Amino acid sequence: MSESNHPGISxxxxxxxxxxxxxxxxxxxxxxxTGRAAQSLxxxxxxxxxxxxxxxxxxxxRLHLGDWNDPEALIQFxxxxxVITLENEFVDAxxxxxxxxxxxxxxxxxxxxxxxxxxxxxxxxxxxxxxPVPRFESVDSCEEVLAAAKALGWPLVLKAxxxxxxxxxxxxxxxxxxVPVGWKKLGGGxxxxxxxxxxxxxxxxxxxxxxxxxxDRVTYPVVETIQRDxxxxxVQAPAALSLELAAQATDLATRAVTTVGGVGSFGVExxxxxxxxxxxxxxxxxxxxxxxxxxxxxxxxxxxxxVRAVLGWPLGSPRMTAPAAxxxxxxxxxxxPGRAHGLPExxxxxxxxxxxxxxxxxEAGRKMGHITALGQTVDEATATAERAARxxxxxxxDEN
Amino acid sequence: MSESNHPGISxxxxxxxxxxxxxxxxxxxxxxxTGRAAQSLxxxxxxxxxxxxxxxxxxxxRLHLGDWNDPEALIQFxxxxxVITLENEFVDAxxxxxxxxxxxxxxxxxxxxxxxxxxxxxxxxxxxxxxPVPRFESVDSCEEVLAAAKALGWPLVLKAxxxxxxxxxxxxxxxxxxVPVGWKKLGGGxxxxxxxxxxxxxxxxxxxxxxxxxxDRVTYPVVETIQRDxxxxxVQAPAALSLELAAQATDLATRAVTTVGGVGSFGVExxxxxxxxxxxxxxxxxxxxxxxxxxxxxxxxxxxxxVRAVLGWPLGSPRMTAPAAxxxxxxxxxxxPGRAHGLPExxxxxxxxxxxxxxxxxEAGRKMGHITALGQTVDEATATAERAARxxxxxxxDEN
Numbered sequence: 001m002s003e004s005n006h007p008g009i010s011x012x013x014x015x016x017x018x019x020x021x022x023x024x025x026x027x028x029x030x031x032x033x034t035g036r037a038a039q040s041l042x043x044x045x046x047x048x049x050x051x052x053x054x055x056x057x058x059x060x061x062r063l064h065l066g067d068w069n070d071p072e073a074l075i076q077f078x079x080x081x082x083v084i085t086l087e088n089e090f091v092d093a094x095x096x097x098x099x100x101x102x103x104x105x106x107x108x109x110x111x112x113x114x115x116x117x118x119x120x121x122x123x124x125x126x127x128x129x130x131x132p133v134p135r136f137e138s139v140d141s142c143e144e145v146l147a148a149a150k151a152l153g154w155p156l157v158l159k160a161x162x163x164x165x166x167x168x169x170x171x172x173x174x175x176x177x178x179v180p181v182g183w184k185k186l187g188g189g190x191x192x193x194x195x196x197x198x199x200x201x202x203x204x205x206x207x208x209x210x211x212x213x214x215x216d217r218v219t220y221p222v223v224e225t226i227q228r229d230x231x232x233x234x235v236q237a238p239a240a241l242s243l244e245l246a247a248q249a250t251d252l253a254t255r256a257v258t259t260v261g262g263v264g265s266f267g268v269e270x271x272x273x274x275x276x277x278x279x280x281x282x283x284x285x286x287x288x289x290x291x292x293x294x295x296x297x298x299x300x301x302x303x304x305x306x307v308r309a310v311l312g313w314p315l316g317s318p319r320m321t322a323p324a325a326x327x328x329x330x331x332x333x334x335x336x337p338g339r340a341h342g343l344p345e346x347x348x349x350x351x352x353x354x355x356x357x358x359x360x361x362x363e364a365g366r367k368m369g370h371i372t373a374l375g376q377t378v379d380e381a382t383a384t385a386e387r388a389a390r391x392x393x394x395x396x397x398d399e400n
Numbered sequence: 401m402s403e404s405n406h407p408g409i410s411x412x413x414x415x416x417x418x419x420x421x422x423x424x425x426x427x428x429x430x431x432x433x434t435g436r437a438a439q440s441l442x443x444x445x446x447x448x449x450x451x452x453x454x455x456x457x458x459x460x461x462r463l464h465l466g467d468w469n470d471p472e473a474l475i476q477f478x479x480x481x482x483v484i485t486l487e488n489e490f491v492d493a494x495x496x497x498x499x500x501x502x503x504x505x506x507x508x509x510x511x512x513x514x515x516x517x518x519x520x521x522x523x524x525x526x527x528x529x530x531x532p533v534p535r536f537e538s539v540d541s542c543e544e545v546l547a548a549a550k551a552l553g554w555p556l557v558l559k560a561x562x563x564x565x566x567x568x569x570x571x572x573x574x575x576x577x578x579v580p581v582g583w584k585k586l587g588g589g590x591x592x593x594x595x596x597x598x599x600x601x602x603x604x605x606x607x608x609x610x611x612x613x614x615x616d617r618v619t620y621p622v623v624e625t626i627q628r629d630x631x632x633x634x635v636q637a638p639a640a641l642s643l644e645l646a647a648q649a650t651d652l653a654t655r656a657v658t659t660v661g662g663v664g665s666f667g668v669e670x671x672x673x674x675x676x677x678x679x680x681x682x683x684x685x686x687x688x689x690x691x692x693x694x695x696x697x698x699x700x701x702x703x704x705x706x707v708r709a710v711l712g713w714p715l716g717s718p719r720m721t722a723p724a725a726x727x728x729x730x731x732x733x734x735x736x737p738g739r740a741h742g743l744p745e746x747x748x749x750x751x752x753x754x755x756x757x758x759x760x761x762x763e764a765g766r767k768m769g770h771i772t773a774l775g776q777t778v779d780e781a782t783a784t785a786e787r788a789a790r791x792x793x794x795x796x797x798d799e800n
Contacts, residue, residue, distance in 0.1 A: 018739065019740055019743050019756070036436065036459075039459055039460070040754070040756065041743065041747075041756060042743065042756030042757075042758055042769070045460075058439070059460060060439070060459060060462065061460050308747060312744075313743065313744045313747045314744060314747045316747070317750055321721060321774070322721065339418065340419055340442050343419050343441065344712075344713045344714060347708060347714045348714040351699060354440070354441055355440050356419070356441060356442030358439070369442070
């Protein structure tokens with residue numbers, strides 16, 4: 001059939017030819033990696049983000065410039081896509097509910113987000129479902145913190161109910177004299193806070209659970225996350241656990257995501273005590289740093305499975321394709337331009353998969369990239385990833 | 401250090417913070433996959449391409465709109481990047497030589513391309529290096545074709561010296577009466593042609609060789625490519641060959657790329673006869689369809705290694721991470737909009753890695769995407785990839 005026999009085709013071409021149009025709220029590296037996975041499946045991707053210079057834009061994802069707290073920006077964005085998803089938990093659930101009422105598809109749903117983004121409500125929800133969490137109490141004043149300390153004991157962790165990440169929004173109180181300091185630091189009085197019993201964990205664990213729009217779901221291996229200064233440094237997959245504990249962690253993570261009606265990839269953080277007791281620490285309603293290793297180490301990554309889940313497509317296998325993997329975050333050490341130094345040295349480490357996010361500015365503790373390595377053991381993989389990560393830095397700016 | 405203590409930083413931020421700026425001539429899927437690999441390593445990528453609607457643009461890579469045959473467009477493009485590379489062999493080597501003379505870095509070099517893009521010169525170069533190729537002769541008229549037939553016998557393959565791909569630019573002559581037909585079809589008289597003895601191969605093989613700017617190089621496994629209507633349908637890795645033949649194919653491929661002074665990933669096609677004789681068929685001075693499987697199946701893909709090579713960085717390991725892999729091209733069957741149908745069914749095939757290029761129009765034989773699968777055997781991997789590829793089509797346009 002020749003082109004001239006088919007006058008309708010140019011009109012059809014004007015229509016979008018993608019499989020689906022996916023909108024992502026937020027333009028960081030999580031949106032970047034999710035957007036790439038969606039593009040490989042033939043989707044159009046649009047990002048809602050205030051900052052034109054963001055990691056997602058550097059990967060070439062199309063931006064809709066705007067503030068997700070601005071209803072007008074949200075609705076204009078929503079009109080351009082088939083499904084909206086999130087790369088962070090900071091957009092207000094009531095705004096998402098309004099989008100849903102306007103007929104837009106949002107996954108994870110506003111109802112899920114409402115159960116997660118306020119960490120006090122999140123813990124109350126988990127407790128109501130019979131799931132184990134560290135003991136906690138709502139507090140509205142320094143006096144209430146002191147009262148809670150009587151029940152929960154010292155140390156006590158003061159936490160912001162919303163918008164915390166990487167240790168921001170947490171303050172450990174060792175005694176009564178720390179209370180006013182922490183209260184002021186976290187903006188008590190303005191921002192809502194709660195307290196949690198200090199959980200003396202021996203290991204921090206995490207599990208990515210991807211749940212589809214039906215009742216389908218997959219669960220990735222339990223990993224161990226190693227933090228320093230409240231920021232994840234290394235993720236080791238699989239975690240060194242008995243089969244029984246791994247099964248228990250997987251079960252808790254799955255039940256937690258099911259409890260909040262999650263759709264998409266969710267990061268579930270857990271604590272394991274020296275006595276073998278597991279509790280849920282926190283749910284993230286999105287792809288998660290602890291799942292970056294899945295790009296190279298699993299049959300289908302957390303990112304691709306997130307896309308499949310929110311678009312209602314069949315989920316891929318979370319099976320690892322190597323006996324072990326490690327992911328090492330590449331963190332900024334101070335304020336400096338985001339140009340990475342030492343890349344040839346990092347690439348010289350055989351087996352290291354280098355991911356740089358292209359952020360324009362490095363800051364102390366800021367995630368500038370990550371390295372994944374596979375291996376026969378987690379120790380071998382960790383050594384490879386750490387060697388490559390150590391080669392990278394952002395510090396040669398003349399600071400005089 | 402606070403921001404106010406560092407007045408110089410905003411100025412520094414205005415400068416580019418990427419590790420390197422890579423320019424790619426051509427905006428198809430090969431540029432798209434190469435560009436992505438470069439972005440993951442923190443590079444800025446710019447594509448020189450006439451068509452604003454191209455697969456590389458759909459992946460969000462930044463375009464410099466222009467024709468690579470236009471010197472002004474080439475030089476403007478060159479000024480924006482640190483290194484220029486190619487996704488096809490159609491840009492003229494003399495234009496690249498001029499860019500080099502202007503001080504721009506081009507890899508593969510103009511000298512390499514000049515030895516490859518004219519297939520007659522390519523074969524003469526390989527013969528001079530003592531490498532085996534099918535017998536060939538230069539022809540300037542139908543009479544010379546008939547004269548060549550006396551030496552080379554029937555059937556005889558008439559070939560365009562430049563710009564052929566996927567069987568375009570080839571015409572098989574079975575007897576003297578086919579000569580004027582083939583001559584006319586390939587534009588003889590206007591375009592330069594040559595003839596080649598018909599090689600009765602039992603297997604078509606391919607090898608990706610990546611050669612760095614130093615003398616470093618890596619060689620990927622020998623694969624078997626299965627064509628239909630001159631278009632590659634399936635690639636199986638590794639090819640079912642004796643160790644001796646695989647070593648011989650690897651050696652020929654490596655010597656071919658070294659002979660032309662190649663820098664970057666090169667696709668080398670070979671023919672194997674039923675009697676075990678190997679000859680070189682063709683060199684492609686670029687990443688190659690037969691190496692797409694390396695994204696999932698090898699430690700470092702042909703795309704990332706191409707980026708590493710042309711930027712002068714250490715090469716990654718080409719080692720396969722699974723016993724076997726297969727890649728199946730997703731080909732258009734007729735002219736239709738490029739929207740893929742059957743994606744959920746394709747994603748339902750466990751272990752299938754779906755790549756859709758987002759082309760706006762499907763054509764008969766056009767590469768619209770590909771599927772890769774890993775397995776314990778090539779048969780298992782091929783079955784998985786083919787099942788997913790069969791689920792995808794682009795044909796539901798109403799054609800009445």
